[in-house]
Amino acid sequence: MPESFGSRLSAAMEARGPLCVGIDPHPQLLGSWGLNDDAAGLERFSLTVVEAVASLAAAVKPQVALYERHGSAGMAVLERTLAAAAEAGVLSIADAKRGDIGSTMAAYADAWLRDGSSLAADSVTLSPYLGFESLRPALDLAAEHGRGVFVLALTSNPEGRSVQHVGGGDSVARRIVAAAAAENQRYEEPLGSVGLVVGATIGSALGDLDIDLGPVRGPILAPGLGAQGATPSDLRETFGQAYPMVLATSSRGILAAGPDIAALQAATRETLGGLRG
């Protein structure tokens, strides 16, 4: 069996710290970097970020939507970005938020998690709102190929509550957390390969919904740092004892420092400093 994603991520977080840098080539950012909003600009942007942060961050997270908006040329750039990350030795999280009925989910799993696929990443984000069990093809293929998944649980946007908080003490989010914890029992210490997405901006939601992340024993991807307003101290307060499992992710907050490589690295180091406290 290949080494699990959880084990590889745990080693990367131990060596580099708990930061993932998001690669979000928004049109405005491309413009501020002096690049065109086209496939060539996208490629220059993405490869610059990989070059700048590959030795500093535990992972990079390309936002798939921002490649999709450029059609097939954009998806080809995403393929080359994922390959560049692998070549540079930094783990990748494809932020694709895939979810569908099982038979279609198997096709998504093939695209993002199967060895030999041109889009294969070290991990992919998944949406469980067709039922956690509908994700089975991805959960199993990830395990087989030493890859991982991050399942949406409590997202960083305020609208997420209207779905994820439903049920009070037996909330939708609590059930997703419990399902991820059960799934991680197939993995050895220290971290399983079934992670969750829990926003850095959720405030007191974990306590309000009586959710304990401890039993999950998987990585918690926490977006919301920087551009969405959350700070490293918010992360410590929000996650408490689960903080060692948290992989904070920041995109615009770091990318705004570009295109200069040294400036991107300084922004990455500064964010890491705050997270290490």
Ligand SMILES: O=c1ccn([C@@H]2O[C@H](COP(=O)(O)O)[C@@H](O)[C@H]2O)c(=O)[nH]1
């Ligand atoms: O709950 C979620 C899930 C995913 N995201 C994604 O993370 C980045 C955040 O970008 P910033 O520029 O650091 O705000 C982006 O790709 C989102 O789609 C999230 O924000 N919240």
